[in-house]
């Protein structure tokens with residue numbers, strides 16, 4: 781699988797409105813998260829509860845089960861790479877939900893292909909068209925999951941999905957969404973609307 785990546789560092793992501801991370805990522809789609817276990821192995825977990833929390837600075841929230849190796853690796857080692865997978869890799873996304881003892885890597889078992897990240901130790905996955913490299917900034921108990929705020933230092937996007945028009949950029953992103961029990965779907969219908977007249981008179985935030 782060869783792809784050309786558009787690399788975007790912290791200064792790039794935070795300088796101009798149209799280059800913000802929000803325009804290169806989907807809302808609430810399953811991500812694949814790599815972390816490093818205490819024995820040095822690479823852990824991969826699937827997390828649909830992935831959401832952008834801040835653009836400047838870029839922060840992504842992961843809602844992670846207290847049972848998951850990903851949470852413990854984040855607490856111990858701090859670093860991770862959050863990636864959005866190509867739809868063709870859907871089987872691997874589902875298989876990344878496998879429960880393995882901590883320190884046993886999903887990489888070989890599931891068949892992920894890794895490549896070095898630019899700013900952190902956990903690798904990128906070549907199965908992903910978007911990768912965000914970062915560190916655990918904070919965590920918050922939230923019931924049955926722990927919300928983890930990940931501060932993002934660096935993003936890379938498959939260059940074939942870049943559009944200079946930031947309003948159109950997200951339309952092309954090949955996001956894969958999840959329901960339950962191995963059922964995934966893609967969104968492919970673009971609707972363009974104008975604000976209603978009463979909204980235009982008061983102003984619009986989106």
Ligand SMILES: Cc1cc2nc3c(=O)[nH]c(=O)nc-3n(C[C@H](O)[C@H](O)[C@H](O)COP(=O)(O)O)c2cc1C
Pocket residue numbers: 810823824825826827828829830843844845846847848849850851873874875876877878879880925958
């Ligand atoms: C598509 C998909 C989405 C998932 N989303 C989440 C999630 O948002 N939060 C979570 O804690 N677990 C989620 N899981 C389950 C974890 O992937 C699973 O617990 C896995 O064992 C975690 O890996 P780890 O223990 O290596 O960190 C999801 C699983 C799949 C297949």
